[in-house]
Amino acid sequence: MTGRGGVTTGPLPIGQFVQLVKQTVIRDPLFKNQALKGEVTQWKQYASGHTYFSLRDQDGQMRAVIWKGRCAIDPSIKEGSEVVILASIDLYVRRGEIQLNVERIEPVSILGELEKTKRLLVEQLRKEGELDRLRQPIPTLPRHIAIITGAGSAALADMQRLIENRWPGLRRTVIGVLVQGPRATEEIVRGLAAARRLSNPDVAKGRGEPPVDLVIVGRGGGSPEDLWAFNLEPVARAIIASPVPIVSAVGHESDVLVSDLVADLRASTPSDAIERVVPVLPELQYLLDEFEERLGVASRRQIHDSQQRLSILHARLRVAPMAGLNRAKANVLTLSSRIKVSTQKILGVQSTRLAQFEASLSAIHPQRVLERGYSMTQTSDGTVLSSIDGLNVGQQIILNFADGSADAEIKKTQLNEGTK
């Protein structure tokens, strides 16, 4: 054999060669933690606790070992099982055999079958048009929510906590059912039926509560098998048939189940369902307060505008010809009293504020100012004077008092000290 560098050496002991191969093989990342699938053959569990088998398909096979306690082994795995394993390559030097060290092993037969039935159900529902059906709207303000989920589950605790934060007093009925295992499908369907009866107005009346108007059905995350009830036809059919909108809230975000596809609303998790359907009470109250305020302000302004129109009408009436005067007068009187009534109706206590406003308005009326001892000076062309600027000696001016006016003449002008 020729070594690297061209130096001829003696033959390499096979053990060393196998070691070299092993070092090369186990270092390759491609051969580490690979997910592999195939059929189990020569399945043998030894008293030592180690399990040996071969993983094969029509094109090839390899030996595999599950070291004692390395991972849980599903008891259903036997000769001929389809499995998925997570394994790394190893080389058993003493025998020169490549083998797989198994980190995890899962049977695929159950899941494979489940996936197949799910696919068929979805296809069937699509053909029937159920996936495109018009969804029921979710009420903005649910009066009575039914929550169908595992009693005492973490998902229920999460939902309750969120509701407490958003609207602690919101009426709700929790129906505790099994959400996994062989009886889950039946219990979920019965839970949906109970919610449906609670949505019946007569039943609700008898119980002294509003009918259920929204249903949340769900559970927290889990393995695909754990969530499987939500992929089965009876649950899907019960959701489709519901007269009340249904929110499907199953698992974690990545799980899409048949119940999600047929529900009126799909929430990614139970918590997400609460966030999407339970309003935040203080926000609702704030909105109503705001409307109340705006309604009052806008109405008062409209009344005020009407009052102004009335004043104009009144002014025009004074210069109107006598013909039709009485009728117009009557109109004004009616309008006037109606405005008064409306104002009282709308303003209530606010009317005092309006009266105060009117009082302050009249306080600044020029006439009132004159009554307090001030006078107003005008030029002969009617310009109101507020400065001596532009006044000439000998100019004629008019002095206005509260009870009359006087003509006067400028004798002298003088700036106040400190005035520019």
Place this chain on the structure above:
Amino acid sequence: MTDEIPTYTEAIRRLEAIVAILERGGMGLDETLKLYEEGADLLRLCKKELATAEGKLNELQLDEIETQLQTEEQ
């Protein structure tokens, strides 16, 4: 859903419209009064709805609720 009793959503939508009309202005007295009264009624209705949604929390096992419903229906 009937015409006489609007849902909360419908009430809020109508309230929004009424406030917008009033804020735009230019209405006569009659119309203003009518809108104000309708708005005030809707506000009352919404507040009542909020009160209606408040209630007790029932937490029941499937069997319990089924038994209750059965007894009530007899």
